[in-house]
Every structure is written in C-alpha cells, then in structure tokens.
Amino acid sequence: MKQPLILTFLILLSYGCKEKASDLFSIDTIFEEYYKFKDRINPIEATKGGNYEYNDFIANYISDDYQEDLRKNYSHFLNVLAELDTTALSEADLLSMKVMKWDCEVKLEGLNNSIVTMASPIYNLPSFELMPIFQIQSLHLYVAQLAAGGSVQPFETVEDYDNWLKRVDDYLIFLDTSIAMMKEGMSKGIVLPKSLAQKIIPQLDEFITNPVDAHLFYKPIVAMPESINEAEKSRISGEYSAMITEKLKPKYTELKQFLVNEYLPACRETSGIGALPNGTETYNYLIKLHTTTNMTADEIHELGKSEVARILIEMEEAKNKIGFKGDIKAFFESVRNSPEQMPFTDPQQVIDNFNSIKERINVTLNQVFDLKPKADFVVRRTEAFREASASAEYVPGTKDASRPGIFYVPIPDVTKYNTYSDEALFLHEAIPGHHYQLSLQQENKDLPEFLHPESMGVFVEGWGLYAESLGTELGLYEDPIQYFGMLSMEMHRAIRLVVDTGIHSKGWTREQAIQYSLDNEAESEESVIAEIERYMATPGQALSYKIGQLKIRELRTKAENKLGSKFSITEFHNQVLNSGSLPLILLEEKIDNWINSQI
Template sequence: MKKLTFLLFTIVAFNACKESPKQEAIPEPNAEFAALLDSYYEDGLKLNPISATMAGDNRYNDQFPNFLSDEYAAQLKAHFEGYKTKLAEFPDESLMESEKMSKAILEWQCDINLAEFDYNANLTPIDQMWSPNLFMGQLASGSSAQPFNTVEDYQKWMKRVDGYLEWLSSTEDKMRVGMEKGHVLPKSLTIKVLPQLESLTTDDLDQHLFYTPIKNLPDSFSEEEKLELSTAYEQMVKDKVIPTYQKLHAFMAGEYSEAGRESSGIQGEPNGDAYYAHQIKKYTTTNMTAAEIHELGLSEVARIRSEMEKIKEQVGFEGDLKAFFDFVRSNKELMPYTDAQQVVDNFNQIHEQMKPQLELLFDMKPKTPFEVRRTEAFREKSASAEYNPGSLDGTRPGIFYVPIPDVTGYNVYSDESLFLHEAIPGHHYQISLTQENEALPKFRKTLWYSGYGEGWALYTESLGMELGLYTDPYQLFGMLGAEMHRAVRLVVDTGLHSKGWTREQAIQYSLDNEAESEASIISEIERYMANPGQALSYKIGQLKIRELRKKAEDTLGDKFDIRQFHNQVLETGCIPLALLENKINNWIEANK
C-alpha cells in the first residue's frame, strides 16, 4: 500500500500453513515463542484498532489513533524494531518447522515495515482510492465491519469518529509539508478526491453518510435512547464531521490543487526511484527490478493477444483485435440489465452453476458465509470490484462488492472470471480457510501479502473451465481480458513509475491492448498512480503459482492430485512467494 498508515489498514485477512512435509521430530512446541507471536498480534491490534474491528474483535471499536502523528510513528517503529530483536533470541534449531515459517514471516514483516520509514509516504495521506477516509466511509454506512447493534456500539462509533476527525484534520498539515518537500499528488488525482470530500459536506442529514446508522436504529432501543442517539449524531455530523470535511475540501480544491504534480509517476517525487523499488519488493515479495517486470509484461501481453485472436476468429469477427475490443466494449447484447439487482443475481447464479465442480478441485471449503453486495453509492464511481473478508469467528460474512454506477452500461463479458477472482474460489476461499485454521498463530491469520493473495485470486480465474464455466466464448474472452488487464499492469505501472510515462500514454497503451471501457481504464491508471507497485502483484504471484503447479504435475505425473496441491497452497496462506516456493518444492520431493 502506498501509505504507511494504509499498510496497517489492510491487516485484514489471510495466512495459513502446514509447512514442509519433511518435519523433524526433534523440537517440541516452543511455549515462549508462541507467547511472543501472541504478543505481537495483540500489540498490533492496539496500534491499529481498525484491524481489530475488521477481524471481528470489538474491544477497540471506539478508537482511531492519529496515524500521522510523530508519536504514533515512534510507537510503530519501536514495535517492529522490538519484535525483530526478540525474534533473534530464538535460533532456528530450537523451533519446529511451522515455527520456523512463522519466524521467517515475522522477520520479513518487520523488515518491510521498517524500510517504509526511509520514505515520505505519509506526506500524501489522501488519495482517490486507497486512503483511510474511504474505508471509514464504509464503516460509517453501518453495513460494514463496525457493529451497530447496541447503544454502546453507537456510542463507541461517535468516539471513534472523534479520533478519525483528528486524523483527517492533520492530513492538511502533512500535505502542507509535502508541498514544501515536493511530495504531492498529481493534479489529475486531486480532481478525483474533491467530489468524494464534497459529498460529505452536505447538511441534509438524510443524505449524509455519517448519519446513516440513525436511520437503522434497532427496534429494541427505547424511545428515549433513540432520541438521545439521534440528537447526538445530528450534533456530531453538523458540528464536527461537516466542518472538518469543508475545511479539507477547501484546502485541496485551492492551494493543494495548484501545487499538484504535472508528472504522473512516482519518479516525479524526490527519491522516487528508491521508493518504487521498495514498493515492488513490498507488493511482489520478490527482488525483481522494474526493468525485469516491464519486459515480462511486454512478453505476457504478446502471448495473451495471440490467445485473444483465436476467440475473435471463433465468434466470426472481421477486423483487427483493437476493433474487436471496441466491439466487445460497446456490444449492447453484453449489457442486458436495467436494474442493479440483476447484476447481483447474475453473480449468485454463477456461484450456483459452479458448485457441483468445486468438489473436484477442492476438498476444503470455508465455513464463513458469503454474500454479493452492490458497492456503496458514495464511492461507487471510483471503486473497483473487491472482496472484504469475514470476521475471524465467522459471524460476519465475506462480502464481494461490485460497483454498478450505471446499470444500463454494465458489461457482463468478464463476470465469470471476476467472480472466480474476488469471490469463490479466489479471495473468499483463500482468506476464510486461513482465518478458520486453528493451528495457526493469530498474527498469521491477519497478514496480507499482495503477491500471494492477488496471485492466488488471478490463478483461480484460469480454473473456470474445470469449474464448468467459460462455455460462452465471450466469457472466455473475459477471462483472457482479465489476465491481459493484469499483464498490461506490469507494463503501465513500471512505465509510469520508472520510465517517465504520462497518464495519457498509459491510458492509450491499455486501450490498445484490452477491452475495458475507457472510463474503467482511466480509473485503473489513476489507481496505479496513487499506489505505485500494488498492481504488479497479481501477475507476478499468478505466474509463480502456475509455475509451481506445472512443476508438480510434471514431476509427480499420475501421483499429482489437484486438490492436494490446492491444499498445500491455501494452507500456507499469505506468505512471501519465496517461502511458498520452498514449501511446494519440499512437498513435491516428499511425494515423488
């Protein structure tokens, strides 16, 4: 993630492991080491109470630290330095295989977070897609992870909002420092932030997001309680929330917009190349360079184009591939809906269609419930489809959010691959199975490494035929289009941030090589601009998992069991790709 703060914000989900099959029966479980891991997890929740809320731990639901303060930065740095020192007290020979894995993961986690302090990521704390204010809007809706079931829940949220508004106010101070030091958003991104802020300056309570929980007060509340809470929330919104958003909007619309960067990539900021190298390592969990990734992207784009040509011929389209992209983008037959619920219903139907085939590929299935929901209106225009994990105890479902800003223009051609990626068996299987694994220390259940997590989700898109999908050539083209989208990311992300590409160059390259709509492509390019490196993780991780599957198939032959391979990948959870590769190699050797 682009921000130090948001790196913590996404401590929401993921990681499991049975590790190497060649376990030595020497060390016993190390109680002191287990206590250290538990302590790391608990201290992390105190530092970032939002991550606790996301995990379904409600002890800190009234808290929102000022992640931008110097005091917080000092606490965070001491946290990672302290645990790195403590880890050194446990030599590998004193640990079981699973404990060695946990140690390696925690060392990596400490190192990558400490490296973030070398850069000025917190001087651009607000953007159009990744910053905490957008996630707080989700919580404010009353339909996300923050519970609104009791009077105390409502009171806790008001207290959390106080902390959040302190943070939001301090973003202006950080951005002013950024203006002095050359760390500012590109002007094209600031323009996209303004309507998001402005929407929360309305004085119409019925339309204000932060007043929404009052419109859904439980019937169990007494009339006196309802009146007290309604009055308190009205004062909170009118006297605190609206003025804070008005002030920030005025600043970003005025001085900050004028100071915005003309450059599109992070190279336009001081020390941009070094920061981008750090971002690549953080998101791909590899040591690949920007140049290597750019060339890989060009190669993958060429390969996938050749596969797309076959689909174009199959449906009888005459014209070049770019013309076929335009045809798919604008084909009204692929835009059949008039009501947003029809989009949600279609995703649920895809799930029903593939259910009988899941048994053939997976012998482990999550217990955590699952839902498809429309993305909330306040962020729908700039949001991508996404998955929000369920709670650790399984009481809150995993949710696949799909934005439908204009249902009449909603194109269905990639819906099957999208569902596989964001929902089942993509993120929902991966995250929920990890969270439900009682053998793991808690900190391993709430880690997120994008190289693994997004790599797995993209890998699952290729399972569509095995799951009874992609019978329609346009849906198969949608799968290729989704993979092309991730291959294009390798080219345009490195182009923007290491080769001096402009926003317009990146948009044009995408238009030339994929069938996404122009509006969608613009939103995507601006997403990469706001968070350098994140977009690289999908293809890098997918290619590694594909490589490991092929190696296992070639080596094991008739002994290869796809369900066991998926178990090996999923039980490991979100870990750096080198650790995953080592684990699969050991599994292959043990099963020759």
Template sequence: MKYASLVLIGSLLAASCQQRASHSSPQASRDSLHQLAARYYEGNMALQPVQATLNGENKYNDQLPVDIGQPYRHRADSFYASYQEALKKIDTSSLSNNDRITYAMLQRELSLNREVLTYHEYLMPVQQFTCLPILMAQLGSGASAQPFKNKKDYENFMHRMEGFSAWADTAISNMRQGIATGYVLPEKLVIKTLPQLQDLSKKDSTNVFFAPLKTLPDSLDATAKQQLASEYNAAIEKFILPAYSRLYKFMQEEYLPKARKTSGIDGIPDGKKYYDYLVRSWTSTNKTPEEIYALGESEVARIRGEMEAIKNSTGFKGDLSAFFTFVRNDKKLRIFKTPAAVLDSFKAIENKIMPGVRKMYGHLPKSKFEIKQTEAYRAASASAEYQPGSPDGSRPGTFYVPILNAADFSYTGMECLFLHEAIPGHHFQFSLQQENDSLPQFRRFAWVGAFGEGYALYCESLGKELGLYTDPYMYFGRLTDEIHRAIRLVVDVGIHRKGWTREQAIKYMMDNEPVSEHEATAEIERYMAIPAQALSYKIGEIKIRELREKYTKALGDKFSLPAFHDELLKDGCIPLSVLEEKMARFYGSK
C-alpha cells in the first residue's frame, strides 16, 4: 500500500520543529480532548512534513528533515512523551462514544510511536519496497501529492532536494553503523534496491525527477519559465543525482558484501522483540506469532478445499498443482494486447458494480476516482495499489496498476483486485474517512492496517452479491487472492520467527497458489522488507466478517447491510479492539 499507510509513526521533522513543538506544549489540565487532539495533529504535521504533504497540508512542502538522525529521534520522542502526559490528565468519565475512540486511538498511537523509536530500523533506511528514496521519486514525478502548479511549488521541491542530499549522507553513515553492529538488510533486498538507485541517479530524460520540467506553469512568461527550468535542473544535478549516486555506490561496493544471508528480521540483534512489536502494531491485536501461524495454516487448508471444487467444476483433469500451472500459463486467460485494454477492463468492472454498490452503502464518498498505470520507474517492484486523493478534492483517489507486459496480464484476478484496491475497498474507506469533518484531524488521516486492509479484503467477498465472479476462473481468481492473504500469515511468521529461508517461503507460496516464481519472489521480498504488514489483511477481514455474521444472526430480517457498512466506515480506520467495542455500542442501542 502507499507509503503513508506503511509508516505508522511518521518520521520526518522540519528544521523548525522544536520551536513549533514548544508552541504546542500541552496544557492538559485546562484543555479538552478536542483541543489536545487538534494540537497534536498540528505538531505532528510539523514533525512529519512529507506526511503533511500526503495529507494535503501544504504549509510544509519545502521541508525534508533528516528523520533517521539521532537529533530528530530525540525530539520526536520528547514530542510524543509530552502528549502522553497530557492525555493522562483528561477526564474520561464523560466522553462521548466518538471521543472514546479518539482517546483510545491517541493513546495507542503515542505508545506505538515511542516504542518504535527504541528499535534500530533507522540503521536500515533503504530497501526496495518503501523508503524515502522511493517516495522522493514519486513526489518529484509531478504526478503525486507534491504540487507543481506555480513557481513557489517548484522552489519548495528544490528545498526538499537539498534536504534529501543531507538525508542520503546520514543514511550512508547509519548503514555503516548497522554493518558494525549487525543491523543490515538481507542480501537479496540489497540486490533489488541497487537498480532502483542506479536509475534515479542517471542524468537522463527518462529519469522521473526531470518530468516537472515538461509541465512548467503556464502563468509564467517565456523568460520566467526559462529561468525556473534552469534553476530546477541545476538543483536536480546538484542534489538529487549525486545523492542517489552516492547511495548506489555505497550499497554496491560497501554494503552488499556485508549484507546478511538470513531472510527474517530475527536475523538482527533485537529482531524477535521488534517483530513482536510489529505484529501488535499491524494487527492491532494481542495475537502471538504462533497463533497467527496456526490460523494461517487452517485458512490455507479451508480455501484449498474451495479451490478443488472450482477446479472440478471446470472439468479440468489433474490435481490442484496442475491446475495452478494451467491457470498461470494458459493463453486463453491472457486476453489483453495493450495497457490501455487492461485499464479499460477495470473501468468496465467499475461500471458493472456501481448499481449494486449504491444499494449496499447508504453513504458514498464525494471524492473522485481514477485508474492509472503504475509509473515505469517503480512498476517492476510494485503491486497494484490505491493512493488516496486530497481531502479538498483537487487530487482524485487513484488505483495504480503495474503492467510490465499487457500480454502477460491475466484477467482472472481483476474483479477481486478492483473490489479491494478501488471500489468499494480502499477508495471508499480512505475517502469517507477524510471527508468526515467530525473526526479530529489525526483520525482523518490515521492508518490502522488491520482495519484498512481487513476491510478491503472483506470487500473482495462482496463480489457475488455485486454480480461478479460468474466466470469460474474469475471466482478462482478471488480464491487465489484470499489464499494469498492466508499464505501471508504462514510465510511472514515463518520468515521472521521460525527461521524460514526466502526460498522456503517462495516454495510454500507457489505450492498453494497459481503464481509464477517471479511473482512469488517479489511478494516474499516485500514481506522481508516490511515485516508483519502482510498479517493485517486476513486478521482484519476475519474480524469484520465475524461481526457481520454476528449481527445478521442477532437481528434477522431487521439487519441492514447499508447500515452495517456505514457504521463500519464512519469512524475511519480504527484498531480491531476499538471496532468490536463500537459496533457493540451501535447494535446495543437498537
């Protein structure tokens, strides 16, 4: 998913952060929870200027602090600690239901944000899936959250380019410290990161950082455009290209030979404890890795049974493994010739389901929605994903589809993918959350993986109710996606807690779903790069489905699916424990 959803604590601090934080010092004895939450959000955006940009808050668009440096980390810890103390002084006895959620989420977020600062992820700041070097390229492309509408916008990003140069030097210093202390990336991840850094270091018209030069503001006259282009080009050549070149050279010559052979995060000194933290953070439960592993094995077995039934319904002769090979390779399931045809097919799915969606949801988002092909510079390592629009509607929510070769793009997984990443999945959840002005700002932009990804996976199960999955291969695609999330429970814990190798995890995935070795490798390396994130999908989906079944059974004919969905989404992304409590309050009042 997007960078904002993967970075739980936020990690970027403006140069003026200390002064801003002092101006925001909590006075909890006199303040209400609303005031405290509002001040926290403002201070946190100063602490995280890039996150602010992603949230559509543009006053920090020129700032890019060295978030992986110790001065930043100390200031961040002090900031979160001050709000922890302030929160303790809030009288909770008379809080409304909405405020109870705010209190619980703020308490949880502050605790997690402080705890993560005790670990050593800052010594491994660059990898192939989500890190600042990748995010900078997205922002600098001119097609993401960083605006390039006027001269000031271009000057803002030039300041960020300079900040990135300093960040890159600190990253190299940190990685040297990591080499000395055992906090290094797996070798396979370094190998995947190198071509990304190399491509972004090239002085080449295809380098995404030069893209904004092709769309200079029309409000400028020819002379002003030429001057701005010259300054902007100079900034790229002075700050961006050398920074990526330094990162590439260091990682190629110095870091790669020292990279570790182990695959899991338990291969670093405090890896087991760190993984336990990540499991709690991403699942928003107290489930242990062992419990999650056992749940994954159970779900894999159940879904394989459904797959056998679908295989038999097609008349296929052979075992499930042979059917996987057939689905993966049969040309009849590869019906596209161009990327445009793939995108048009996704648009057709949207048009087909919208009448049914309007009957399932009482409250639909106002935010616009669009479908785009993933940019070439990141497509090779990217999954299909959703990036939220801006709250003011100036930037639509976008469903990105990586299409390396349209002729290799299978149609079988398209319906469930759209339900998950687009409508009514991430687009509805993100948009309704951002549009709800009754939520404190920090909640309007909060991300709790188990809820957000769990809800999106739950949306895949709505396909039959929406008139999809009529083709058995499409429904097999749905089961493939579901077992994929169940497999994650097994392989993520396997890699990071049970000593599984990368190759062992790739084999388990290929044995249980119809993926190519290339696809399985990219997935397993994603889990290596962001431990425990992949657990959130199935854990959340199971809880949401459990709640729907519970209240359907309890209310019978009085159960309203639109009311269930509206209540589910109206408070935004929340921890699963909070979700269960608030749904009980909602249905208890009926």
C-alpha cells in the first residue's frame, strides 16, 4: 500500500527534521490525507459517499490489527496538527482543522477504552468489541441492506457484482471474529442483555431458511442489468448461488446455534452498560462522544426531566385546543388507537402521504432557506427483514447527486400505521432535516472532503430535531393533530435524555424505561419497546438529538435578540449549514463570530 504523505512527514520528524508541517505540506494536503485515511478505515462509508475504490472490501473493525492501525494513525495526525503553523490559516480552514483535531482526540480516547472500539460502518456509531452484534444498527443488518441492491452498494457492472462477492468474504471473516469476541466477552462478563440477544436470533432465520431464488442476497441477480452479457450472467448467477448455499447459510446457521446454545444462556438480566466492568467510565465517554460536551449523566437526566415537564404543559394546551375532555394520558391513548389516524390499507399509501408533504413544503421553502441541495431523495419502505426493530431513517445519496438519498419508513403493519406525527417526521428525515443538511454538506466544494460524510451525531440529529420546529414557518401543522405530533416527537427526544441516562447510569430496568415512556408520550407500546431496546444497544446516541436541538435553538434566540431587525433567518440557517457537522462548542464559536460581524 502506498505510504501516505503524512507518514513521510512523521518519519522526517523522527529523524530530527525541525520544519513545521506547514513548511512541508499545505493544510489542504493534510485534509486530503485525512480524508483518504477515513475512507480506507471505513470502506462502506466510502462507497456511501461515492468513492468506489474500496467496493470489494469490508473492514474487520473489531480485530486487534485494525484497532492498532487506528491508534497509530489518529496519533500521527494529532502530531501533524501540533506542528502546524495556524497563523496563516483562513477562518474556514482553522475551523475545519479544529473539527479534525476533535475527531482524532475523541476517537483515540474511544480506542483506549476497554469496551468501545471506533470506526464501525454503522451510521458513524462506535462498536463494542466484545458485543459486536445487536438487534439494531449492526453490521449483519447493514450488510443485508446492501446485499438487496437499491441501496448504496452498486450493482451495475460485472465488476460491481464481483466486488460484492469479495465483500461478502470479508463479512464472513467479521462474523468469525464476532463469535470469537463474544466468547471472550462471556469469559469477562461483557455480554448483551438477554432481551436484545433474543431479538437477533429470528433476524437470522430469513437468511438460513429462504431458498436461493427468494434469498435477499440473490436479489441483485434477479435485477441484473441487460448490459451484462449472457455468459457473465450465467457465471455470476452460479457464483451468487454458491455463495449463498456454501458460505452464507452455513455461517448464519453456525452463528444462530452459537447464540441459542452458548451465548443466550450467558446473557445478563441487567439493561444498562453501567452494569458491565468499566461500564460507568465507558458511558461517560459515550456521553462526550455523542453530545460533544462535558455534561454529566446527572445533568442530562435532570435536563431531560425539565424538558419533559415543559413539553407536557404545551401538550396539555394542544389537547385542550383539539377539544379532548379527558386527561393527557387518556389523550395519548386516544391518539395511539384512533382509527382516523390509521387510515391506510396499503403500504404505498404511506409513501404517497410523505410525497404529498414534499409537494406542499416546496411552496414555502424559499421563505426560510436560500441554500438548497442539488440531490433529490426518494421515500422507500424499510426492508421486511429489519423493519420490526427499525426506526425511520435517512441514507444520503452520492456527492454528485447521481443516486438520490433514501428516506426509509418502517411499515410492519400498515393497518396500524399512525399518521399523527408524519409532518414532523418528514421535516426531520427529509426536508429541511437530514436530506437538506447532509446533501448540502457533501455537495459543499468549499469544505475539505473529510467533512462531507455524515459525522457529528449531535449536529446531524440536533439539526433534524430543530427542523421539526420549523413546520409552522413552512406552512405545515395546520391540522392540530399534526402539531400535537410535533410536540410528541420533541417529547420523544426529551424522554430519551431521561431513559438513556436512567438505563445506563442509574440502574433503570428495561421495564422502568418502557413505563416512563408510555406515561409521557403517545407512541404505541410496540414502538416504545423497540425504542428502549435501541437505547440499550447504543448507549448515549439517543442523547444527541435534544442536546443538539437545544443548542441550535439557543443560538438562534441569541442571534434574534442581539441582531433585532438585522436578523435574517435564511442567513442564520446558512451559517449553521455551510461548515459541515460541527462539535457544539465550535458551532457556538462560529455563530457568535457571525453575530458580532453583523452588529
């Protein structure tokens, strides 16, 4: 493998060369090398961003060799930045450099934690080395999503089809490593809660029992392009059949037998990471990673309870305007079970409803935004094998907008699909939420490329939740039930602050967290259970939404108060969106500088 230029510089340093990094390399070169490093260590994310150099590779990110490579390189980049003369940097480059430094430092800290390892390909989340497989946001689910086609993995050429076979071979190595790591976890008492492990087992059945011609991993063969000649079609079809029957099914069978016979009996009854060895320290780190703050679990827990109380008052007012005569809990139950809010009989009707919101919002966007992405997006039903445990989500398109973004909606039972919060959900996942923010980020040619992919969850999810609050300004929420749905979505994220810290820091049980949610929001019990189990699997990630939203709203209020008539909502949004995903301390620094420049 070609030696990065950055490592050449570090070798020079080791031999006593005293030149500063800026004397040898421009900041653009450092950014470029960092981007190449990030794509190399997370090849699926590279594919997702339109870099197809690593399409035949999946990183075994829980292996010791991989983690040592990360430690070495993050340390090297920090050494480079320490030697850099920053006095000549532009304001934009200095901000990007600070983001890079923060990223290196926080990822290195995670690598030195005894439970966490970094650079998982799943939504930029960390992985747990000894608990590598979960019921949600886990590589076995992500790989299946890619395998089906129609997602970020291309299936257009012979090379694309051959690349996927090589990726599957890497994935099977990952599964072997996962079994070994879980066995080590069993010996150290670092295992999943039993309720989560139980959810993984039925997910594997579809890949074991389905015949080849109906197998998810065979779908690209069914949809093979006409441009591939018959001889290649025959060869590829045979190789995919053999991959499924001779490699994939036996490996999934082995994994299932291990989970059922060995792992599940060893799983724990506790719910939170705090119950594990070094769990408290790990959770404190995950709070820092996911919120980019130094807030404590206690501070976040109390903030969450305060937000729940505030939103309950607003929900009470909304309930009274609607004319409901019972108390708020009765109203929650009414909304959960209202036939009027569950009108659909066909999944396509759910998709059509979101597309109609898209048409309505396009009329008013110019009043609030003047930055608009080139990329489009499509609304698609979440695949059946994962939708029972899935939440709605957005997957960005490519940088050149050749592949649109995808807004995935789980519809496990269309007759029970409740529409009461669809407008807020659209604002969050699509426009002006994730589709806008992430598309603008990766299309921004003024940003270094390492800032193009999805990154700081507290910024990305904070923006998504902030976007929900813009519905009235964008001409939505005219239906009072939809406005209540927006409050419910915000309440859902406020509850997360309470239950995530409760589970992982205060010893709450799964059942306690479920009941707290049911007492304070209108989500169905089935949905609440899936959400609580998601928080159990991904400690700290759920904190990012509300922490980020509160900071963006705080900064908007500060700008409105200080600038008065000079305040421009479109320019404020430009300032938030035109520098990529930022740690909150850097976002605040940027907005403060902008405010001062306008006074």
